[in-house]
Amino acid sequence: MPYIWLIIGLLGAIWVFWDTRKQGYTFESSLRWAMGTLLVPAVVIPFYILQANLIKKLKRYNKRTEPQDVTSEMYQRCPRCGEFYRGNLEKCPHCHKSILED
Template sequence: MGTISLLIPVLAGCWVYNDAKTRGHTTGSAMLWAAGTVALLIVFLPLYLIIGRKQQVRTKPELRDEKTIDVEATVVEETVICPMCASKVQEDFKICPYCGYTLKPKCETCGQELKREWKTCPNCNTSAPQK
């Protein structure tokens, strides 16, 4: 009986310590929770489950924020500057929505999509429309 009643709070304390650490608690805060659990299991374990584990809820939106930033960064990479009005436009836009500049002209003869830098259509050698 004596061994078990000692072992359970210690095991619970170890679990609380590890759990608190994985949830982003500082070592000091995790050790406080663990020490409290070992000393007063009945009080500190439920308290930790209610208050201590709330930390996880706080870190989740932060992770989501990081992901949104990543997505925004990729969007920024895919933008090009309109040579006409210097607005940021999406790379796959064919026409600048701000000034109507043709960002990706098409060959008038065969309809091949041309890059702005191209002077002639690589398909049929028609000279590309220059604006």
């Protein structure tokens, strides 16, 4: 029975080491995670999976995106002819008069 825990710990340590290296951890940090997994696999493997998922979610949440032009998707009314048009235009597509002039 103790050999089963040793095999599970060894396989878990190899997987954790490989996964941490793939995610960009330093060699020393990967080695620490692998050693912890080898010594206490029942505690370290679930903890590692939880923290890896949290880091992935934080990276997704913190991604900076460029501001989007939402006016290009909105319908607007021409102040000259009253027709609706879509986009952020300088001239009305219906009456062909400048929208920006007062």
